[in-house]
Amino acid sequence: MRVLMVSWEYPPVVVGGLGRHVHQLAEALAGQGVDVTVLTRRPLGTDPASHPTTDTVVNGVRVIAVAEDPPEFDFGADMMAWTLAMGHGLVREGLRLLRGGSDPWEPEVVHAHDWLVAHPSIALADFFDVPLVATLHATEAGRHSGWVAGQVNRQVHSVEWWLANTADALITCSTSMRAEVSELFFPGDGATPITVIHNGIDLTAWEFAERPPAHGPAELLFAGRLEYEKGVQDLLAALPEIRRTHPGTTLTIAGEGTQLDWLTGLVDEHELAEAVTFAGRQDHDGLTTLMHRCAAIVLPSRYEPFGIVALEAAASGIPLVTSTAGGLGEAVDHGETGSTFPPADVAALTAAVARTLDDPEAAAVRARRARAVLTEDFTWPVVAERTAAVYALATRRDRRPLARPHIPQRPLPHRDPNNPIQDDSAG
Structure with a gap:
C-alpha cells in the first residue's frame, strides 16, 4: 500500500507531540x-535559498520537506495566511x-x-482520487473548553469541521476525543467513521529506573507545553498545601509555551x-534525567x-x-498504574x-505496573497495524457540496473566566 502522510511537523522540525507521533x-x-x-515543511522563517x-x-x-516560499508571513501574527501559504507550497512541490x-x-491513501494540513491534504486526495484519512489530534473548541468566539478560533474550528466532514475515515487518539469530535462535527446522521487508536511509544528510547529510597524533601516534575489547558496553574495552587504537609x-517545570510569564x-x-x-524545554536526555531524579510527575491537564508524556x-x-x-483517564488506571484526580x-x-509522597513503595509498585501495560497496548507496531487496517477499509465516498458550518459562540458552564486564553490561538 502506498500512503502519503501530510504533516506540518516532522523531524527535524518538531513543534510538539504531533511531530513525534507522525515520525x-x-x-x-x-x-x-x-x-x-511524508510531505512536510522546512523550518519556520527560512526560504528556498537558505533551506x-x-x-x-x-x-x-521518503520525506519531502518543502521550502517556505519567499513572501513575508509570520506564523504568530499571520497564522491563517501562513497556513494557506504552507499548504500551497506542499501541493505544488509535492506534485512536482x-x-x-x-x-x-x-x-493509494x-x-x-x-487541521493545519487540511487544504493540501484535501487537494491531493482529490487530485489522485484516493481516500482521505485524517487524524484529529485535538480540537480548537476542546482546547478552549467549548469557547470559539475569537476570529482565529472560529477559522480554525471551521477548517477542522471541513476536514472532518470531507475525510473518508477519521482517527482519534482516545475514546474521549472520538466523543468530542462526534459532538462538535457530526451532531446529526451521516458521520464519517471514527476509529480510536491510542498513541504509541518506543520503549527502547526510555530507560526504566527503579525509584531510589526516599531521603529528604521530594522533587515533583511537570513536563509539557506551558499552556492554559495543561493545568500548571492548578499544580501551583496546590503546591503551598503540599509543602505544608511535606x-x-x-x-521543576520542564517546557515552554505562551503562558510562561503568567505562570x-x-x-x-x-x-x-x-x-x-x-527548566525550559528539555531534550530527550535532559527529560530522562529529570524523570529518573524526581519523586513523581504531575500532569494536571x-x-x-491523549497525553503522550504520560507514556x-x-x-x-x-x-x-x-x-x-x-486520554489521560484512559491511559492511567487509578490505584493500579498511577494516582488520578478530576x-x-x-x-x-x-x-x-x-x-504518592506518603507511600513511595506503593508508588513504585504502580510505576512498574504502568511500564508493563505499555508493552501490551501502546507499542508502535500495534499502532501501525491498527492504522494500516483503517487504510485498508477506507473507501472514497461521493463528494457532496458542504454548507458553511454553524459555529456556536457559547461558553460551556465550566468555562473558567480567568482563562487568559479566550480568543486567538496558535492551534
Missing part, C-alpha cells in the same frame, strides 16, 4: 511493508516531486494530520519563588486528547499523578500528590 507511525508502517511518503526543498529517504520513509522523473509515485517539596506571576503570587524551577514517564519508571482529562480540582490534586 514514529511512519517508520513503524514502513517497517511493516507499507510504502510511506531548499529536500527529498530524502530516512529509515525506510511525486509525479516528476522517470518513476512517478501515486498514493492520503493521511492528513490535523516540607521542602519542590517543583511566573502565579509563582510569585503563591510565594513559591524558592520552590519552583522553570484540564484538556488532553514516556511510565516507560522511565517515575510514578504518575495525573488528571482524568481526556481536572481543575486543586484539593483532589493535592491529595493525589500526598498519597
